[in-house]
Amino acid sequence: MFNKKYYYLIKVQYLGYRFHGWQKQPKIKTVHLMIDRTLNFIFEGKRFKTLGSGRTDAMVSAQEAAFELFVYEPLG
Numbered sequence: 001m002f003n004k005k006y007y008y009l010i011k012v013q014y015l016g017y018r019f020h021g022w023q024k025q026p027k028i029k030t031v032h033l034m035i036d037r038t039l040n041f042i043f044e045g046k047r048f049k050t051l052g053s054g055r056t057d058a059m060v061s062a063q064e065a066a067f068e069l070f071v072y073e074p075l076g
Contacts, residue, residue, distance in 0.1 A: 008069040016061040022052050031056070035067065047072055 012035070020028045024036075032052055039048055049070040056062065 003072055006071050006074050008071070008075065009066055010069050011064055011066045012062070013064060014062055016056065017059050020058045021060070022054070022056045022065075031065075032067075039069070043071070 014031060016031065018029065019031045019034070022031045024030055024032045032050065036050055039050065051068045051070070053066040053068070056065075
């Protein structure tokens with residue numbers, strides 16, 4: 001059965017001095033990991049997926065970074 005997905009482009013701003021870049025890595029605190037943890041708390045365990053628009057090095061901040069959010073129910 002085909003599940004309809006909803007797509008959202010989300011822009012964020014962050015200070016990166018506490019993170020080891022964007023991409024998820026085992027046992028390392030990354031921006032992508034923290035965004036996924038936060039969204040999991042907000043969505044209370046509902047299914048979602050995130051896809052970053054790029055990568056950064058460790059300790060790099062961003063004034064405008066974007067990621068795509070895929071969910072199976074409309075937001076709002």
